[in-house]
Amino acid sequence: LAKEMGKNNYQFFTKELDEKNAKKMMLERELHKALERGQFQLHYQPQFDLQSGCLLGVEALIRWEHPKLGTVSPADFIPLAEETGLIVPIGNWVLQTACHQNKKWQDVGFPAVRISVNVSVRQFTQPNFVDNVKEVLEQSGLSPDCLDLEITESMTVEGEFFHSVLRKLKELNIHVSLDDFGTGYSSLSSLRHFPINRLKIDQTFVKTLDDTNKAIVAMIITLAKSLKINVIAEGVETMEQVIFLKEMNCHEAQGYFFAKPMPAEQITVFFARSFAYSLQ
Numbered sequence: 001l002a003k004e005m006g007k008n009n010y011q012f013f014t015k016e017l018d019e020k021n022a023k024k025m026m027l028e029r030e031l032h033k034a035l036e037r038g039q040f041q042l043h044y045q046p047q048f049d050l051q052s053g054c055l056l057g058v059e060a061l062i063r064w065e066h067p068k069l070g071t072v073s074p075a076d077f078i079p080l081a082e083e084t085g086l087i088v089p090i091g092n093w094v095l096q097t098a099c100h101q102n103k104k105w106q107d108v109g110f111p112a113v114r115i116s117v118n119v120s121v122r123q124f125t126q127p128n129f130v131d132n133v134k135e136v137l138e139q140s141g142l143s144p145d146c147l148d149l150e151i152t153e154s155m156t157v158e159g160e161f162f163h164s165v166l167r168k169l170k171e172l173n174i175h176v177s178l179d180d181f182g183t184g185y186s187s188l189s190s191l192r193h194f195p196i197n198r199l200k201i202d203q204t205f206v207k208t209l210d211d212t213n214k215a216i217v218a219m220i221i222t223l224a225k226s227l228k229i230n231v232i233a234e235g236v237e238t239m240e241q242v243i244f245l246k247e248m249n250c251h252e253a254q255g256y257f258f259a260k261p262m263p264a265e266q267i268t269v270f271f272a273r274s275f276a277y278s279l280q
């Protein structure tokens with residue numbers, strides 16, 4: 001009997017695996033065609049100065065609108081795009097679209113803000129990555145200090161190569177943030193050698209502000225202060241979180257409490273408001 005059951009379990013298991021693989025293959029096929037079919041879109045989420053309330057920047061977040069599958073979450077297709085290498089052309093499209101959009105906002109007279117673009121390992125380690133970024137900036141006419149590249153902690157283990165790319169970006173005056181900070185495995189002591197501009201506190205710490213998470217958030221803010229870099233909290237959803245972060249002197253915040261990611265046209269309301277602040 002045990003043997004029978006074991007066999008059934010095995011079959012059940014492989015059937016599930018087959019379905020999973022089939023779904024993945026289908027998604028991969030569709031992903032290959034998504035770019036040329038114009039199925040990607042960028043949404044933008046504002047980032048605010050916690051003390052002045054000014055809008056400092058927006059993060060570009062990719063959306064995939066598939067005619068049959070509906071909206072596919074980046075959490076589902078970005079890992080697949082990385083695995084297949086498709087992240088390189090997709091990431092390039094994101095960079096181009098984000099830079100052109102930011103320049104367009106400035107051209108119609110809104111105050112200059114920074115645009116944050118998520119960059120994955122696969123992109124960052126392309127030998128021509130820096131040249132490519134430079135080219136996109138030149139083509140769009142966007143000033144380098146209006147671009148922020150969000151990289152993740154896991155990239156910091158890439159060692160010397162990673163360092164040299166960061167140094168080149170710094171020379172170009174491009175801003176760099178360490179996304180999802182606190183969830184990766186970068187050694188704290190090595191942080192001082194990375195020419196980065198900002199730590200992004202991961203949303204898991206902000207979500208439930210129990211004593212442990214409060215201590216972690218406070219520690220990251222202190223760390224940023226001693227490194228003389230900026231710090232932003234992401235995933236801020238409640239007034240209680242805002243009050244705590246302000247008390248801790250966290251510089252910036254981003255989250256549903258302030259605004260959800262939204263299409264380009266809708267974000268201009270926030271620009272207008274920020275412009276009004278800056279006139280005061």
Ligand code: C2E
Binds near residue numbers: 045
């Ligand atoms: P991320 O860069 O850490 O982005 C933050 C995620 O949190 C976004 O999810 C955003 O919509 C969501 N978020 C913002 N505020 C709140 C909040 O108050 N509460 C909650 N619960 N969530 C909030 P999204 O857009 O689904 O993106 C997920 C991840 O996919 C991103 O995490 C990023 O790692 C990746 N991603 C998104 N766009 C791109 C892209 O263009 N290129 C690359 N390489 N990765 C991207």
Ligand code: MG
Binds near residue numbers: 059118150179
């Ligand atoms: Mg990000």
Ligand code: MG
Binds near residue numbers: 234
């Ligand atoms: Mg993040």
Ligand code: MG
Binds near residue numbers: 180
């Ligand atoms: Mg993330």
